[in-house]
Amino acid sequence: MRVLLSVSGTRGDLEPALGLAMALREFGVQVRICAPPNFERRCAELAVPLVPVGPPTPGSDGVWASPAQLSDHAEQWPTAQFDTVPAAAAGCDAVVATGIGEIAARSAAEKRGIHYQFVSYQPTSLPSPHHPPMPRMPGERAAPAEIGNRVQWEIDALGWDAEYRVTMETRRAALGLAPPGGVRDHVITDRPWLAADPVLGPWPSSPDLDVVQTGAWIVPDDRRLPAGLRDFLDAGTPPVYVGFGSMLVRHEIARSVIDAVRAHGRRVLLSRGWAGLGSLDDSSDCFTVGEVNHQALFPRVAAVVHHGGAGTTTTAARAGAPQVLVPLMMDQSYWARRVAALGIGSVCEDSAVDPASLSDALDIALASATRARAIEVAGLIRADGATVAAKLLIEAIG
DSSP, X not given: OEEEEEOOSSHHXXXXXXXXXXXXXXXXXXXXXXXXXXXXXXXXXXXXXXXXOSSOOTTTTSSOOOHHHHHHHHHHHHHXXXXXXHHHTTTOSEEEEESTTOOSHHHHHHHHTOEEEEEESSGGGSOBTTBOOOOOSTTOOOOOTTXXXXXXXXXXXXXXXXXXHHHHHHHHHXXXXXXXXXXXXXXXXXXXXXXXXXXXXXXXXXXSOOOEEXXXXXXXXXXXXXXXXXXXXXXXXXXEEEEXXXXXXXXXXXXXXHHHHHHTTOOEEEEOTTTTOOOSSXXXXXXXXXXXXXXXXXXXXXXXXXXXXXXXXXHHHHHTOOEEEOOOSTTHHHHHHHHHHHTSEEEOOGGGOSHHHHHHHHHHHTSHHHHHHHHHHHTTOOSOHHHHXXXXXXXHHO
């Protein structure tokens, strides 16, 4: 049995797919991944074959990506997928599309006559009367509250058609396939999967979708922390971790966070991320790291300050680490609301990021009651989502 996983976006989009790939391998399934070429090393680490799609994700090389570059990449991505994914699906028994950027995956499955499955990592990319569509770009303004969720989802569907219909109809015709109906509903289908933890990101229901919530897909990570990092952790009280992953954040945000953490008498553990963040000075209370094992690190920190990606939010929650979320785009505001609602952390909106606002958010995150609640919720987070999904997929393939 062979499965193709189609992935776009950043490291946070790749890791859950790798979690599913490893779970499928436990059942003897062969897996390959279609994804941008900047993920080659990560896939090689786990011995998952990569079929590269298009150019590298903008910003993955540590060079600041402009809004125009991000827009150009998004515009070219559907064509790059149609150029690659249908051929990569040869010999496969199923194609799994991992997110709203996977425009060609269903067409590839139809061309091969094999099973297709769409999965979202967060509820907010799936239509429901209980929430509006998530914003897709930094700075995108939310619709006025007077516009109901149903109307917003109708507008969202029109946006998908305007952006993708011409390319999809042209490329499907070249594959000998009929035009789709609405593009969004064609991609998502009426029975998508939700690969999010039901405690952190519960599905609120929808009359139009039969959503199957599998739980989050997690790659087990047993890597040791680097020696220098272990020495820093052992040298004092637990630090506050600060990291924004693949978000190209302003360096002023990092400076504000460091100032706020120091004002609380805490040490700082700063992750460089794609933005190449660095400490303000050579003080011994601030240590800078690259990519490390968060599953091993987060149980040893006082709090986690981050952008609110689904993966980081889930990993911190599993570790029982209080969180401060600084949401920037897409589903990050949703995870911020969930963290606050669960009482396991606080939120600092990007527009208000300064030492004072961050200090207020840290007051909540570093409170003993928040730590106790975070530990309580950690015991509720499931770790078997990828295994659940693997079994469901194998059953669906038959």
